[in-house]
Amino acid sequence: MxxxxxxxxxxxxxxxxxxxxxxxxxxxxxxxxxxxxxxxxxxxxxxxxxxxxxxxxxxxxxxxxxxxxxxxxxxxxxxxxxxxxxxxxxxxxxxxxxxxxxxxxxxxxxxxxxxxxxxxxGLAPRLDLGLAQADTCQAAVLSHLGVFTRQTALLVVAMVGSRMAGEMSLRDPEGLLMRLRLEGILVSVDTDDERKLYRIPNLIAGALRRELSKRPAAPSLIAALVSGLADHVENAQIVDAHILDDVLTLARKFEQWSQLARVQESVGLPMFLIAPRATCRAFGHLPTQALVAAPDLRFLAALTDDVLDRLANGSSGADIRDVVVEETRAGRMRAFFPGPGDRGTTSPRTGPGPSQPSELDGEPVDLHQTGAGHLPQAGAGHVPQAAGHLLGESAEEGFISTLARLVALTRDERHDEAASLGLAWSAEPHGRWAQMVVRLLTAISLFHSSQFRRSVSILSELESDATSSHVEGDFLLPAVIAWTALASVASGDHERADQFLTRIDEDLNDPIIVEELVHPAAHVALALRALDRLDLGRAKTEMAELSAYPENRSLWAYLPVIGRTIALLTATTESNLLFVNDDVEKHRDPSGMSVTGRDLLAASRSMVFISLGQLKWAEVELERMSQTSDARIVLKVRVEFVAGRFDNAIALADTWFYNRSLTPTKRAELAVIKSAALLRTGREAEAVAEFVTAIGLATWVSTLLPVVLLPQPDRNRLLDLTADHVVFNDAFAAFSGQYRDRDELIANLRTVGPIAVSSATLPQLSSGEAQLLDLLAQGLSIPQISTELHQVTGTVKNRLSALYRKFEVSGRSEVLTRARAMGFLTLS
Structure with missing residues (x-):
């Protein structure tokens, strides 16, 4: 019981x-x-x-x-x-x-x-414990604890002793503990814990509690005890399970709702991992007055009710942890923070109707009952099944209401606003766990706003706090590691990314709560780094894991990006590449897209079109990208190169190479393209020097992609000219885990990505020629075009002949086919 x-x-x-x-x-x-x-x-x-x-x-x-x-x-x-x-x-x-x-x-x-x-x-005679008045009172306060350390006992004695006046105040806490032990009132406990633990024998504790409860001073002493324990939990780096158990039990029993909310902010979801049974008792079926007094309790109350609905009789702490992991799995948390697309979604409660009494570790627990007669009985008002819809509607800016706003802004792709809200809220004092969660979400919003370095900065600060307070099974530290790795990849800091991915790669199969904040980011980062090493097998594996994951909301754009990059490196025919280019669009999430996601998608499509020689379509995609995107800069230089405008490509590469907005990876890409352009203009020595620089840059940032994205003929010619250079020794050292020797490395650089065209002639059309082409596409005959343009048929025929020459074709059907392939006409 x-x-x-x-x-x-x-x-x-x-x-x-x-x-x-x-x-x-x-x-x-x-x-x-x-x-x-x-x-x-x-x-x-x-x-x-x-x-x-x-x-x-x-x-x-x-x-x-x-x-x-x-x-x-x-x-x-x-x-x-x-x-x-x-x-x-x-x-x-x-x-x-x-x-x-x-x-x-x-x-x-x-x-x-x-x-x-x-x-x-209540049945036994009053006891004479042989103690002085102050000692008896302090023992009665300690009797409200379960199992405790000597340090905790001294802490409680100090907290409550300050509330006593005159002779009741205690000036010798150490002496008190000694006297209680001598009288057999404080006894040691045999546990697996390495620390020395104590307790007051249970029946003696009950007698002490009963006598204290009758006195007028009892409420203030209990309030001081609960507040002091909550202070300790709030300030402790590592939460003591026994203290957490006590403060949760006492806060619920004596209706200390504000203290319960403090503990929620300080410890958060890891409470289910540290003290699972006490957490369920404390937050299960909270009465209406608790939710009115502390609205932020609604979230954990709703989640706890769902957990209790799924627990079987005799459930252990491990059973509770398993259910909490299941209740917070991918997509489940959406029910607590529903958005416009989730209208009608109810809380993920699965039990039919009101919850039935549960049992934890064999003790029957009916959370409609509250113990000691302090709280309302069954039916007093537990959280409704649609409680998730109430979150965030409170006028108070508590943690949960702020969390709801952050989720709503993120769902609407208003990441700049979400980041500003998170930065402002976390600048004020709040509970430790709440602060860390908001800072994590702020860093994620900065990532989606393409502010990668700021995101990494916040995550780096957060890592220390998350590490020191980490609880096995919690999402916070793994999420910090995963997002640091991803933001580092995006900013070009691959060394940092690899360090963090090494820490998380082996732990992805371990069960954690709110895993959706960890797994997608980790899989994306792992896939991108596999592509950098040209480890296409690992990239495909991570792509498959990501595709199968049920919740990729904010990162869904990476699915088509990774898929297109794999296709660019493996496709052997244009039709293969075109098929993948269209097929990966199935991953599109209609809920919206961030600036980062939009730029990623447009860049990946543009790269496919450049590889196929469809430069007009590539330029259309470039216009969709933000002006500050470094990928847009590199792609424009790549278009100039494939279009045969080599001098323009060299000039643009020189102009942008030292621009601060470019990551080291993009600088390596510019150097590779410039070296190929120099080679095309006959400046072989300069081309070799530039290519060696490019290989050095690519090695430094640990990526081979800039090299293999170059059209194969140009790439192989440059490799022929530089294969004996010492720069490849450094390259092999950087990628030795992937290749047996430098010859295998160079051979792989020659063979991947065979489909990209090395040149494409892009006709320059006047507005009149573009209009003429559009009329042909509409199916108009020469007389109809003559009428539309108010020109004689002879003039129209002459203009058509000039248009055919520009496209290097001889007739209407051929010009339309080529114009569509090059992007001058829509595919429809």
Whole structure:
């Protein structure tokens, strides 16, 4: 049983409870005698019954009439050997007292649960623990914790001790712990944890909690305890599972909703990984007043309800973690932040109707119940099934409402606005986990705005914090690593990209929460780097993984880009390349596209058209790209080269080579194109020098793509002239993991990408010639064209002959076919 099943053990009507014959025999006057003016416990001495304490489990079992075994041992440990507590516990468990058949007792009752201890405390006589007034009060506060370290105990004593006045204040925390240990009230716990852990025996803790709860000072002391624990969780780099368990349990039990929201901001989703059962109890089926008092709790409340709906009876902490991973898998989080395309989407709850009570680790947990009578009972108002639609509608700019706005802006491809919002929000003090998540999303928005270096800068700052607080199974650190790798690839910092990809590549199969922030970015980065090495097998594998992934929203543009690049390097016929060029469009996401995505797609299409010699179509795609795109600059130089305007290509390459907007990879591309243009103009020595420079640049940035994207005849001629140069020793050293020796490297540079044309003549049409071509495409006859243009048929025929000569054809059908292939006419 657990805190949330206490209704069946209510102590509101003591006279009606089983075992009332051993109920406390003292009245309120006697209790008042035991308290000072501050309204907190005094030393429990005086006329109360002196407890009998047994020294070992055997004596304890004999006094209670129990057989020696698990039950007697558990009760002895839980009561510290105090017979009054043992008798009350036996009465609760089976209605069996001394002298009756102890074999009838059921060990299935959880004598370690706090609800059981609280109930027993209502039946047992008050205890005289032999402590001073201040010590008793501090022990009562510690009794609200489960298992704790010495440091945690000292922290709690310091926090709560400052709330006590006069003689109740504690000036010797270390001495207190020593006295509690000597009296058997603080005992060590045997665990696998390397640290020394302590607890107050469960039944003694229940008695202490019960007595403290009656006093006027109790609410302020409990509030101080919860606030102090939340402070500790908020400021700790590594969250202690025991402290997190305690603060979640106490915040829920005593309706400290603002503190629960603080913990959510500080720890976030990793709570399910650190303290899964306590998280489910704390956030499951929160009452309406909790969601009104702290609207940011809606997100985790909705997610927790979904998790609980899927849990089977007896679910363990590992089971909870597995379900949370499943509930946050690709596409599932969309239900909590629905957009215009998701209208009608409900929360991903799968259970039919209201949730049924669940069991965690064998303890029945009905999260409609709240324990201790503090919160409303079933039906008090849990999060509706469409709770996801409510997120972000709050007027308060809390973490979840800000997160909802960021998601909405990103969905609408308003990445600049999302980045500005994230930067402004994260500049203010917030919980650690919330800060890191917002900073991550800000970096992602900067990436989609083509601000790659700023994105890497934020991610680099974030990496240290994410590493120090990482919890196995959380998405934050893997996402930082994946996006750092991708942004580094985009900015041309391939060395950094490879360092980060090495860290994440082997972990992609491990289950993590919110994996959609990790896997697509990692697969894109891995595919792009495989293409840089000309490792086409790995590139195809990553492409397949990415294609099969159910949620590639913000990165879908990379699918056609990677697909077209693979086709450019492997296609052996024009028809193969054209087929892939059209086929990859199936990956288009109709929801929108970022500036980065638009530039990527246009650049990939333009490269295909240049490779096919369809330069007009290539120029159409270039016009769709942003003016600041470095890919646009390089592609314009490539068009000049393939069109045969070599001097223009050389001049443009010289003009742009040192421009700050170009990445090192694009500079390498410019150097390769310039070397080929120099070779075409007969300047062989200059061409060789420029090609050697290009190979050196490509080696430095660890990419071979700039070389193999050059038309094969020009590329092989340059390789013939430079094959013996020492620059290829450095190139082989950089790519030794991919090739056996430098000869294999050079051979691969010769053979890939055979389809790209080395030249294409692009006719220069006047506006009149373009109009004439358009009329031919409409199917008009010469007399009809003559009428349309108000020219005699002879003039029209002469103009048509000149048009045919420009396209190097002899008739109407041929000119139309060639004009369409070169992009002067639409394919329709």
């Amino acid at each position: 657990d805190l949330l099943t206490a209704e069946s053990l209510s102590t509101d009507s003591p006279s009606t409870q089983p075992g009332a014959r051993i109920r406390d025999r003292f009245g309120d006057d006697e209790w008042d005698h035991r308290y000072g003016e501050q309204g907190v416990m005094t030393s429990m001495s005086g006329p109360s019954q002196t407890p009998e304490v047994c020294a070992n489990p055997s004596e304890f079992a004999r006094e209670l009439g129990l057989e020696e075994g698990i039950m007697a041992t558990e009760l002895f440990a839980a009561s510290g050997g105090r017979l009054s507590l043992g008798r009350a516990a036996v009465g609760v468990i089976g209605g069996v007292f001394a002298g009756e058949d102890a074999s009838e007792l059921s060990v299935s009752h959880d004598v370690a649960s706090s609800s059981f201890a609280d109930h027993v405390a």
